[in-house]
Amino acid sequence: MAPIEETVPIDPGAVDRAYRAHRARRHAIIERRRSTRRARLRFWIALAVLIAGSVFLALTVWHQVQKLFGL
Numbered sequence: 001m002a003p004i005e006e007t008v009p010i011d012p013g014a015v016d017r018a019y020r021a022h023r024a025r026r027h028a029i030i031e032r033r034r035s036t037r038r039a040r041l042r043f044w045i046a047l048a049v050l051i052a053g054s055v056f057l058a059l060t061v062w063h064q065v066q067k068l069f070g071l
Contacts (some may be wrong), residue, residue, distance in 0.1 A: 065071065
């Protein structure tokens with residue numbers, strides 16, 4: 001019976017490919033986290049701008065109504 005080393009062909013590039021695949025997977029996970037974090041930040045900034053604009057518009061309208069009707 002032949003030893004296992006002789007029957008199994010060894011691919012010299014397999015280790016490098018596996019390393020690159022693992023590294024690419026890890027990079028994708030990190031990039032996905034960064035992307036999610038940026039999207040969350042953009043959402044809250046946009047929401048804050050919209051709320052500030054709504055408050056400003058509401059106060060401006062309220063002031064104009066008071067001025068027009070003498071309330």
